Amino acid sequence: MAATKLGTLEKQYLEESSERKRLYNEVIELKGNIRVFCRCRPLNQAEIANGFASVAEFEPTQENELQILSSDSSKKHFKFDHVFKPEDGQEAVFAQTKPIVTSVLDGYNVCIFAYGQTGTGKTFTMEGTPENRGVNYRTLEELFRCSESKSHLMKFELSVSMLEVYNEKIRDLLVDNSNQPPKKLEVKQSAEGTQEVPGLVEAQVYNTDGVWDLLKKGYAVRSVGSTAANEQSSRSHCLLRVTVKGENLINGQRTRSHLWLVDLAGSERVGKVEVEGERLKESQFINKSLSALGDVIAALASKTSHIPYRNSKLTHMLQNSLGGDCKTLMFVQISPSSADLGETLCSLNFASRVRGIESGPARKQADVSEHLKSKQMAEKLKHEEKETKKLQDNVQSLQLRLTAREHICRGLQDKVVRFN
Numbered sequence: 001m002a003a004t005k006l007g008t009l010e011k012q013y014l015e016e017s018s019e020r021k022r023l024y025n026e027v028i029e030l031k032g033n034i035r036v037f038c039r040c041r042p043l044n045q046a047e048i049a050n051g052f053a054s055v056a057e058f059e060p061t062q063e064n065e066l067q068i069l070s071s072d073s074s075k076k077h078f079k080f081d082h083v084f085k086p087e088d089g090q091e092a093v094f095a096q097t098k099p100i101v102t103s104v105l106d107g108y109n110v111c112i113f114a115y116g117q118t119g120t121g122k123t124f125t126m127e128g129t130p131e132n133r134g135v136n137y138r139t140l141e142e143l144f145r146c147s148e149s150k151s152h153l154m155k156f157e158l159s160v161s162m163l164e165v166y167n168e169k170i171r172d173l174l175v176d177n178s179n180q181p182p183k184k185l186e187v188k189q190s191a192e193g194t195q196e197v198p199g200l201v202e203a204q205v206y207n208t209d210g211v212w213d214l215l216k217k218g219y220a221v222r223s224v225g226s227t228a229a230n231e232q233s234s235r236s237h238c239l240l241r242v243t244v245k246g247e248n249l250i251n252g253q254r255t256r257s258h259l260w261l262v263d264l265a266g267s268e269r270v271g272k273v274e275v276e277g278e279r280l281k282e283s284q285f286i287n288k289s290l291s292a293l294g295d296v297i298a299a300l301a302s303k304t305s306h307i308p309y310r311n312s313k314l315t316h317m318l319q320n321s322l323g324g325d326c327k328t329l330m331f332v333q334i335s336p337s338s339a340d341l342g343e344t345l346c347s348l349n350f351a352s353r354v355r356g357i358e359s360g361p362a363r364k365q366a367d368v369s370e371h372l373k374s375k376q377m378a379e380k381l382k383h384e385e386k387e388t389k390k391l392q393d394n395v396q397s398l399q400l401r402l403t404a405r406e407h408i409c410r411g412l413q414d415k416v417v418r419f420n
C-alpha cells in the first residue's frame with residue numbers, strides 16, 4: 001500500500017518537475033536566450049581629481065535604460081535587459097544573474113561573459129574581491145544550495161576547470177607550471193560532436209569551503225600586466241568552466257552540462273592604452289579574438305549557415321555554449337567618465353548588436369536612437385513596444401504559473417522525502 005502511494009507520489013513529482021522545467025524554459029526563452037546586462041562602474045578617484053564628469057544618465061524608474069551624453073550634447077539612448085548603476089552592488093547583480101546560472105542544473109549549457117574597455121570592472125563583476133565576491137563564487141554557492149535542496153531526488157556532481165587564453169594559447173590555471181614548460185592544450189572535437197580540451201584539469205568540488213581557495217589559486221596564476229588605463233590589467237581571457245553531471249534518482253535520467261563564466265580581456269583600441277613591445281603583441285591578439293567573437297555574434301544574428309567559431313581559440317572553445325538553444329548572458333561593462341566616451345559608445349554599440357540577435361520567440365529592440373527621426377521608424381517602434389508589452393504580460397503570467405508549479409513541486413518533493 002505504502003509502496004503504491006510512494007509510486008504515485010514519485011510519478012506526480014516527475015510530471016510536475018517536467019512541467020516546471022518546461023515553463024521555466026518558456027519564461028527564459030520569452031525573455032530571450034541571449035540577454036545583455038549593462039553595468040556602469042563609479043567614477044574613480046583619479047577621474048574625480050582630474051575633473052572628468054559622468055556622461056552616463058539613468059532613468060530612475062527604468063531598470064533597463066541608460067543615456068550617454070555625447071560630445072555634441074546630444075543624448076544616445078540604449079536599452080538592455082537590465083542596467084546596473086554605479087551604486088548597485090554585487091548582490092543586486094547576482095540576483096538578476098541567478099535564474100540563468102541555475103538552468104545548468106536542468107541540463108542546459110550556459111555562457112556568461114563580461115565585455116568592455118580596460119578598467120571598467122569586468123574582473124570586479126566576475127571575480128570580485130574577498131569582501132565583495134563576484135558572479136563566479138556566488139554561482140557556485142547557489143549551485144551547491146540548489147543541489148543540496150534537491151539531494152533526495154537528484155544527485156549532482158560539480159567540477160571546476162580554470163583556464164586562460166593568452167596570445168591565442170590555452171593555459172590551465174589549475175596546474176602549477178612554475179617548474180616545467182606549460183602543457184600545450186588544444187580544442188578538440190569529441191566523438192559526440194562537442195568541443196573539449198583534453199588534458200584540462202577538472203577539479204571536483206564538494207562545498208563552498210574549497211571553492212574560494214581553488215578560485216584564488218587560479219586567479220593568482222592569471223597573466224596580468226599594466227597599461228596606461230589600468231594598473232592591474234588582465235591581458236588574457238579568463239574562463240571558469242563548471243561541469244554539472246546530474247542523475248535523476250527516480251527515473252535514472254542523466255545530464256552533463258557546462259556553465260562558462262568568462263572574464264574577457266580589455267576591448268580598448270591599441271592607441272588609447274599607449275602600448276608597445278610585448279603589450280602591443282598582447283593587444284593585437286586580444287583585438288583579433290574579440291573581433292572573432294563579434295563575427296560569431298554577427299553570423300548568429302544574420303542566421304547564416306556558417307558560424308566562424310574556429311577563427312579563435314575563444315570562440316572555438318565556447319562553440320557549444322554560444323547560440324542555438326544555449327543560454328547566453330553578456331555583461332557590457334562601461335566607464336561613466338567623459339574621458340572614455342568613445343570607448344563607451346563602441347562597447348554599447350557592440351552590446352546592442354548582441355542584444356539584437358533574435359533567439360527563441362522573443363523579439364528584441366536594438367538601439368534605435370539614430371533612426372527615431374524618421375516617422376516610419378517611430379511607428380515601427382510604437383508597434384514593437386506594443387508587441388513587447390504583450391510579451392511582457394505573457395512572461396508575467398507564465399512566471400505566476402511557474403511559481404505555483406514550483407510550490408507544488410516543493411510540496412511533492414517533501415512528501416516523497418518523508419515517505420522514503
Ligand SMILES: Nc1ncnc2c1ncn2[C@@H]1O[C@H](COP(=O)(O)OP(=O)(O)OP(=O)(O)O)[C@@H](O)[C@H]1O
Pocket residue numbers: 040041042086116117118119120121122123124125230232233234235264265266267333
Ligand atoms: N561596480 C564597481 N564598484 C566599485 N569599484 C569598481 C566597480 N567596478 C570596478 N571597480 C574597480 O575599478 C577597478 C578596475 O576594475 P577591474 O580590474 O575589474 O576592470 P577590468 O575591466 O577587469 O580591467 P582589465 O580589462 O584591464 O582587466 C578596480 O579597482 C575595481 O575594484
